[in-house]
Amino acid sequence: MQLLKLTMAKIKGCRAAAFLLLGGLTLCQSLLAAVLPEDRADALYHSYDGGGVQVTGPSILVRKSIGKSVSVSGNYYVDAITSASIDVVTTASPYEEQRTETAVGVDYLHADTTMGISISQSIEKDYKAKTAAFNLSQELFGNMMTVSMGYAQGNDIVGKTGDLLFEEKVKRQQYRLGLSQILTKNMLLGLGFETVSDEGFLNNPYRTVRYADSGSGKGYSYEPEKYPGTRTSNAAAIRLLYHLPIRASIHGEYRLFEDSWGIVANHIQIGYTHAYKNSFIFDIKYRAYAQTKADFYSDLFPYSQSQNFYGRDKEISTFNSQTVGIGISYEFAHNWHMLERASLNFKYDYIFFDYQDFRDLRDSTAPAGSEPMYNFSANVLQLYFSLWY
Amino acid sequence: MNKPDKKVYLLLLSSVLLGACSAPTPWVKPYERARLADPIMSFSRDPVSSAYTNHVHQAREGARGAENGQGGGCGCN
Numbered sequence: 294m295q296l297l298k299l300t301m302a303k304i305k306g307c308r309a310a311a312f313l314l315l316g317g318l319t320l321c322q323s324l325l326a327a328v329l330p331e332d333r334a335d336a337l338y339h340s341y342d343g344g345g346v347q348v349t350g351p352s353i354l355v356r357k358s359i360g361k362s363v364s365v366s367g368n369y370y371v372d373a374i375t376s377a378s379i380d381v382v383t384t385a386s387p388y389e390e391q392r393t394e395t396a397v398g399v400d401y402l403h404a405d406t407t408m409g410i411s412i413s414q415s416i417e418k419d420y421k422a423k424t425a426a427f428n429l430s431q432e433l434f435g436n437m438m439t440v441s442m443g444y445a446q447g448n449d450i451v452g453k454t455g456d457l458l459f460e461e462k463v464k465r466q467q468y469r470l471g472l473s474q475i476l477t478k479n480m481l482l483g484l485g486f487e488t489v490s491d492e493g494f495l496n497n498p499y500r501t502v503r504y505a506d507s508g509s510g511k512g513y514s515y516e517p518e519k520y521p522g523t524r525t526s527n528a529a530a531i532r533l534l535y536h537l538p539i540r541a542s543i544h545g546e547y548r549l550f551e552d553s554w555g556i557v558a559n560h561i562q563i564g565y566t567h568a569y570k571n572s573f574i575f576d577i578k579y580r581a582y583a584q585t586k587a588d589f590y591s592d593l594f595p596y597s598q599s600q601n602f603y604g605r606d607k608e609i610s611t612f613n614s615q616t617v618g619i620g621i622s623y624e625f626a627h628n629w630h631m632l633e634r635a636s637l638n639f640k641y642d643y644i645f646f647d648y649q650d651f652r653d654l655r656d657s658t659a660p661a662g663s664e665p666m667y668n669f670s671a672n673v674l675q676l677y678f679s680l681w682y
Numbered sequence: 683m684n685k686p687d688k689k690v691y692l693l694l695l696s697s698v699l700l701g702a703c704s705a706p707t708p709w710v711k712p713y714e715r716a717r718l719a720d721p722i723m724s725f726s727r728d729p730v731s732s733a734y735t736n737h738v739h740q741a742r743e744g745a746r747g748a749e750n751g752q753g754g755g756c757g758c759n
Contacts, residue, residue, distance in 0.1 A: 568720075
């Protein structure tokens with residue numbers, strides 16, 4: 294109190310308030326210390342199968358603390374892709390490729406502040422990406438609240454198989470803000486906000502759009518797509534997690550998204566988690582997603598180069614998807630030798646994608662622009678083994 | 683009567699904000715956080731799985747960002 298009075302007497306002018314606020318926020322920090330992430334190792338096998346695309350591979354994630362203030366992590370991830378998707382079978386030839394991603398990170402804990410840096414690299418034969426990220430999180434108000442923020446910058450090099458001279462660049466920047474708040478002894482709130490800005494060659498060098506062409510037997514022809522050179526997006530999410538009177542929890546999530554290409558999207562997810570006899574954890578979830586198309590998207594353009602930008606990727610069309618997921622985890626080896634515990638986990642998601650303005654061109658009997666709308670389902674599997682030490 | 687100047691408003695605002703944040707006395711005491719520390723009360727129980735699930739969505743949807751599993755924590759470990 295004496296210190297506060299002394300400070301009050303000395304401060305002058307408008308700077309006083311700002312100074313006081315800053316000092317106050319510092320004093321507000323909790324007396325309870327924050328902690329580093331858990332020491333654990335995970336080995337995951339993933340499989341995606343849907344719409345003529347199969348993607349499988351491993352993901353290894355290891356995290357270990359060094360002393361009481363530093364934690365290091367490493368991730369090795371592979372996507373082995375076999376693609377005969379709707380885009381590929383109608384305009385190109387099926388292909389196989391592999392993407393390998395490696396990432397390392399360091400987190401440093403000081404009092405209630407955790408600072409982290411990480412770098413990652415993703416390599417495909419025709420696409421290379423490097424990203425560096427910085428994250429900061431601060432626990433406040435008796436560890437009731439965690440505020441986090443982050444910045445990441447990525448630099449990509451886009452190539453094209455069969456064209457050695459083709460090389461384009463993309464620069465990406467991400468700004469993140471997050472908040473996690475204890476609401477009651479049974480309930481947590483999470484808020485997230487993220488802005489992403491891209492600049493450079495943002496379309497796919499292999500993909501095409503179709504336009505009406507009476508000179509063609511099918512009534513249409515193809516030409517390479519052309520996207521704008523910039524994109525800025527904003528996403529905001531709210532999450533709630535509630536512990537039921539039994540050892541079970543329910544969660545809800547809502548995210549709203551919009552970008553400078555005119556895409557507006559949102560999704561809602563609800564889920565239930567049930568623990569059984571300290572060994573099993575069961576999960577079930579439902580997710581519904583919907584988006585509007587980009588301004589420059591069309592399934593069939595009226596003529597060649599009919600506007601400045603044109604795209605026909607189903608990812609930027611109007612569609613919705615629904616996901617039902619289940620999961621089971623089995624925990625064992627509690628306090629066994631050097632292990633704290635281990636778990637074996639299985640997750641399965643069924644996703645149904647339903648497109649509103651992307652047509653299925655495999656139906657060659659229908660007149661151009663009257664083909665049936667496209668839809669497909671996907672099966673997503675995860676099998677992973679985790680160790681805590 | 684003279685109107686209070688900007689400095690007074692700022693100092694009053696500071697007092698209110700400081701009052702609000704010096705209050706915590708957290709309304710959920712550390713010993714009341716056993717349920718919040720349960721793994722089933724994590725927004726991202728298994729980071730390796732959350733990262734993959736986010737990747738599956740990002741590759742097929744126009745939306746991106748503010749995904750589950752970024753930062754956070756409830757201070758209840």
